[in-house]
Amino acid sequence: MTSPNEIIKSQRIHFIAIGGAAMHNLALVLNQKGITVTGSDDEIYEPSKTRLDQAGLLPEQMGWFPEKITPELDAVILGMHARADNPELLKAQELGIRVFSYPEFVFEQSRNKQRVVIAGSHGKTTTTAIILHVLKYFNRKFDYLVGARVAGFDTMVKLSDDAPLIVIEGDEYFSSPIDRQPKFLHYHPHITLISGIAWDHINVYPEFEAYVHQFELLAESSPKGGMLIYDDTDDVVSVISKKERADVQPFGYTEHPHVIREGVTYLLKPNGEEVPLKIFGGHNMKNLNGAKTVLEKIGIEDFMFYEAIQSFTGAANRLERAGENESTAIFRDFAHAPSKLEATAKAVKNQFPERKLVAVVELHTFSSLNKYFLPQYKGKFNTPDVAAVYYSPHTIEQKKLTPISPEDITETFGNPNLKVFTDNQKLREFLLAQEWNNANLLLMSSGTFDGLNLPELAADILK
Incomplete structure (x- = not known):
């Protein structure tokens, strides 16, 4: 062959x-x-x-x-x-x-490298991006595969002949139209991180148990001498990761200790020193600590990590600043799944508690537009002071899903004050009509709000 x-x-x-x-x-x-x-x-x-x-x-x-x-x-x-x-x-x-398939090719190119795979329903892109940033900061030689643009990297993948290490963001979605095995099972990692498990990809895994089973298979694939790093605050991941496996070392992590002052997050080192960050959010403090644990296993000492992390600005569309002035900040985020929605909104509110939070999510994925899946959002979007949902009935038609109404969304989200839009221009008008003094805007989607000009919207809000 x-x-x-x-x-x-x-x-x-x-x-x-x-x-x-x-x-x-x-x-x-x-x-x-x-x-x-x-x-x-x-x-x-x-x-x-x-x-x-x-x-x-x-x-x-x-x-x-x-x-x-x-x-x-x-x-x-x-x-x-x-x-x-x-x-x-x-x-x-x-x-x-x-x-x-894509993952098969990447594995074959990295057979002779140490393979680190970052998996999980949420946080894997940011965790991978942190690892890449720190390794690059110290001029380490490595290959990589990450699911978003990262500052300082021209492409989202690198495959070289001589790098001894590859860091891979491992997706649980199937590998190709003719290979329904999850991508991450093709990589055969020596070090695996699982950041958390929350049901997603309902079109592939119509039951939560089937979805969880893919991560069990990933954990079971750890080789002798392998390492399994996991979010110790996630009950499902903890059960999977703490299972006894011959010659596989488990390492749990939680949020890195931190404080927030005047819109800036500072890590607290064991000696009491503070390290200022450009990223924020409790979920990112876990992502950061997971990345730190991986980096320790591949030779990056604590003092090196704290030096490098200060200049990390995040991955594209992961709490990315789309604009700001003295009283308003506008953030873009890839969040669309219920757990991501909740964590991201809480992160912005906790970082700027004195500011009103206006948050909009676009339901765009197969799961988020599935009437059977919608109840998973109940209670997950209550943090914003003003919350809105946008979806396109045309997208539902294209995906050949059961139609959903604005009333369906209001009921399943369990937020009687929720605003629901199916016309992006009406959404734009609604946002421009808000009072933006001492207020932030959070736009969450894996799509484009049906082509809404977001830079123009941000500029108009910040006038």
Whole structure:
């Protein structure tokens, strides 16, 4: 069987669904290594479109073209956006060309490296980003895979020939349209961190027990001599991680001790010294401590960590500041699942307790728009002083889900003061009509609020 290391030498790889966030980053990295990269997709959005175009990798036409799949190809990498009956995939299978899922390819490229995998329903991107930031700060040689842009890193993936270590953000979603195994089970980590478990991906795991079982499988995959690092305050993760396993060391962590003064969070070191941070939130104090525990195991001492963490600004769309003035700050966050919604709103309110908090969440994912899943939000969005939900009935149609009404959302969220919008311009008008003196805005979504111009909205609010 052809391995990716042999493929690298032969230099011809085709991407099916090249426009995905992870896929286009991998395509860019392999192209930079001198590999001949081609790709197809039926829709490509920004920033993938511009980045592929600048590298000369943007397909000339959108769509699937089986004629691109020829015996000269050494491998095909199959993205999640494609379907199992994709005509290019069928052609590759017919010709006997090796088809890799994204995680399979990453693993094959990192077989001879120490592998660290950061998993969990929430916090894994920030935890991974902290580890990357600290390692880079001290000029360590490492490869990585992370699910968001991180300051100081040009791409979301790096695969080199000589790095002894790779840090991977491990996703529990299935690996490809023809491989329903969770991505993180392909990586075979030596060090595993599980940040917390809260039901998600209802389209793949329709029952909570099935979802939890994937993390049990990840923990069981720890090799002899492996390490399992976990959030000791999460009951489900604790039960999984504390199970006795031969020659596997468990390490629990909690929130790092800290104080908040005048909108700034300071870590408290054991000797009483304070370390100022650019990030905040109780959930991030746990993410930070989990990352610190991982870094200890790969040679970063405490004093080094405290030096490096002060300059960490966060990962893209993770409590990212979209603008601010003396009396108002505007934050963007990727939060959409119930546990993330609750933690993120509490983080902003606790950081600025004297300010009114206006928070908006877009229900955009399969789980969040599923009528069966909506009750999971009950009581999770009560922290904001003004709370609003936006969703698109058209998106529900596209996902072929049961229709939901604004009344369904108000009832299931259990917040009688909740505002519900299905028109993004009406949402914009509502936000502009708020009193913004001594008030913050938190916008949470994995989408775009149906193309709402958020920089323009932020500028108008801050006038």
